[in-house]
Amino acid sequence: xxxxxxxxxxxxxxxxxxxxxxxxxxxxxxxxxxxxxxxxxxxxxxxxxxxxxxxxxxxxxxxxxxxxxxxxxxxxxxxxxxxxxxxxxxxxxxxxxxxxxxxxxxxxxxxxxxxxxxxxxxxxxxxxxxxxxxxxxxxxxxxxxxxxxxxxxxxxxxxxxxxxxxxxxxxxxxxxxxxxxxxxxxxxxxxxxxxxxxxxxxxxxxxxxxxxxxxxxxxxxxxxxxxxxxxxxxxxxxxxxxxxxxxxxxxxxxxxxxxxxxxxxxxxxxxxxxxxxxxxxxxxxxxxxxxxxxxxxxxxxxxxxxxxxxxxxxxxxxxxxxxxxxxxxxxxxxxxxxxxxxxxxxxxxxxxxxxxxxxxxxxxxxxxxxxxxxxxxxxxxxxxxxxxxxxxxxxxxxxxxxxxxxxxxxxxxxxxxxxxxxxxxxxxxxxxxxxxxxxx
Numbered sequence: 001x002x003x004x005x006x007x008x009x010x011x012x013x014x015x016x017x018x019x020x021x022x023x024x025x026x027x028x029x030x031x032x033x034x035x036x037x038x039x040x041x042x043x044x045x046x047x048x049x050x051x052x053x054x055x056x057x058x059x060x061x062x063x064x065x066x067x068x069x070x071x072x073x074x075x076x077x078x079x080x081x082x083x084x085x086x087x088x089x090x091x092x093x094x095x096x097x098x099x100x101x102x103x104x105x106x107x108x109x110x111x112x113x114x115x116x117x118x119x120x121x122x123x124x125x126x127x128x129x130x131x132x133x134x135x136x137x138x139x140x141x142x143x144x145x146x147x148x149x150x151x152x153x154x155x156x157x158x159x160x161x162x163x164x165x166x167x168x169x170x171x172x173x174x175x176x177x178x179x180x181x182x183x184x185x186x187x188x189x190x191x192x193x194x195x196x197x198x199x200x201x202x203x204x205x206x207x208x209x210x211x212x213x214x215x216x217x218x219x220x221x222x223x224x225x226x227x228x229x230x231x232x233x234x235x236x237x238x239x240x241x242x243x244x245x246x247x248x249x250x251x252x253x254x255x256x257x258x259x260x261x262x263x264x265x266x267x268x269x270x271x272x273x274x275x276x277x278x279x280x281x282x283x284x285x286x287x288x289x290x291x292x293x294x295x296x297x298x299x300x301x302x303x304x305x306x307x308x309x310x311x312x313x314x315x316x317x318x319x320x321x322x323x324x325x326x327x328x329x330x331x332x333x334x335x336x337x338x339x340x341x342x343x344x345x346x347x348x349x350x351x352x353x354x355x356x357x358x359x360x361x362x363x364x365x366x367x368x369x370x371x372x373x374x375x376x377x378x379x380x381x382x383x384x385x386x387x388x389x390x391x392x393x394x395x396x397x398x399x400x401x402x403x404x405x406x407x408x409x410x411x412x413x414x415x416x417x418x419x420x421x422x423x424x425x426x427x428x429x430x431x432x433x434x435x436x437x438x439x440x
Contacts (some may be wrong), residue, residue, distance in 0.1 A: 038062040039184065046192050049199060055192045056088035063185050064091060071167040074153070074189055075112050077105070077160055084113055087162060096143040100136070110136045111150035112163040119160050121151045126171040147172040151182050153189045161193045191264055291326040291438045292334065294372055298361045301338045305346065309359065314349055317360035324363055325437040327370050329415050337408040341374040341431045344405070348378025348429065355427060369417070369434040377428040386421050
C-alpha cells in the first residue's frame with residue numbers, strides 16, 4: 001500500500017488569468033519606470049554640463065536597452081554642414097564607426113548621410129538591396145549590419161544637427177513601436193547638442209567680451225550682458241528641472257517634456273543671439289551701408305541694457321513710430337551710437353533718489369528724415385556745456401576719456417545726419433539724431 005507523503009498533496013496551482021495579467025502589467029510598469037529614470041539621468045547630465053560624448057553614449061545605451069536586437073548611434077553634422085561626425089555608437093564595431101566618421105552627407109550616402117541631407121527620416125529595411133547603401137555595403141557587411149533606420153536630429157529652428165539611427169543584424173522594417181523611442185532620442189539629443197553649442201559660444205566669447213569692454217568703454221554693459229546671459233542659462237536649467245520633475249511623476253507627460261525642451265532650445269538660441277550682438281559690436285569691420293529699421297536697432301540696444309536698467313531701478317519706455325522709413329547705414333556703427341547715448345543716459349541718473357527714474361527712446365519720421373531721441377531724467381547738462389560734451393576728450397564723468405559723444409557725432413555726420421542735445425523742461429537731457437531716409 002502506497003503511503004502518501006504530505007508534500008505530494010501540496011501541488012502547485014497554476015496562476016489565474018488575472019494574476020498572470022497583473023504580473024505582465026507589473027513588468028510593463030517597471031520597464032516604463034526604468035526608462036523614465038534613464039531619461040532623468042541623462043537630463044541631469046545635461047544640466048550639470050557633462051561632456052556631450054558621455055551624454056550621447058548614455059542616451060544610446062538607454063534606447064538600446066528597450067530592445068535587445070537594436071543597435072543605435074548618434075551622428076553629428078559638421079560645422080560646415082557637409083560631413084558626418086561621430087557622436088556615440090557604443091555597440092557598433094570600432095572599424096565601422098571610424099570608417100564613416102568624416103564621410104560626406106548626400107542623396108545616396110547610406111541612411112544617416114541621406115537623412116541629414118534630406119532633413120527627414122530614411123528607412124532602409126535591407127542594406128544589401130537598397131541603392132542608398134551602394135557605396136557603404138562593404139563597410140556594413142563585415143559589421144553584420146542588414147537594416148538601418150535613421151532620423152535627423154533637428155534644432156528648434158528646424159536646422160539639422162545630426163541623426164539618430166537604429167541598426168539591426170537582419171533585414172527588418174519598422175513595426176510602429178520604435179516611433180516613441182526615436183522621438184525621445186532625437187529630442188534629448190537636440191537638447192544636449194544645442195546646450196553644448198551655447199556653452200561653447202559663451203566660452204569663446206569671454207575673451208572678445210573683455211576686449212569689447214576695453215575698446216568701447218562698455219564695462220557696465222558687460223556686467224548687464226553677463227547678467228542677461230546668466231538669466232537665460234538659468235531659464236535653461238529651470239526648464240531642464242521641469243523635465244526632471246515631469247519624468248519623476250507617476251505618469252510620463254511627453255507633451256509637457258516636449259514643451260520644456262522647446263523652451264530650453266528657445267532660451268539657448270536667445271543666449272546665442274545675445275552673444276552674436278556682443279561679437280558684432282566688438283568686431284572691427286569695414287562699414288557697410290544697408291537699409292536699416294531704427295526701431296529694430298532701438299529694441300536690440302534696449303535688450304542689451306535691460307538688466308542694467310532693472311538693477312538701477314530705471315524704467316525703460318519706448319515710443320516707436322509705426323511704418324518707420326528705412327535709413328541707409330552701417331548696423332554696427334549705428335548700434336554703437338545708440339548704445340553710447342543710452343549708456344550716457346543711464347549714467348546721468350546715478351545716485352538720484354528724489355524722483356522716479358526713466359529712460360525713453362522715441363523714433364519719428366519728419367521732413368524726409370528719421371529721428372531718434374533718447375531722454376533721461378538725470379542730472380542734466382548745463383546750457384554752456386551742451387555743445388562742449390561733443391568735443392573730444394571733454395567729459396563730465398569721473399571716468400572715461402570723453403570720446404564717446406565725439407565719435408558718435410562723427411558717425412552720424414558720416415551718415416549724412418546730425419546729432420545734438422537739448423535740456424528737458426523737467427530734469428534730465430534729451431539726445432537726438434537724424435538720418436536721411438532711404439529712397440525718394
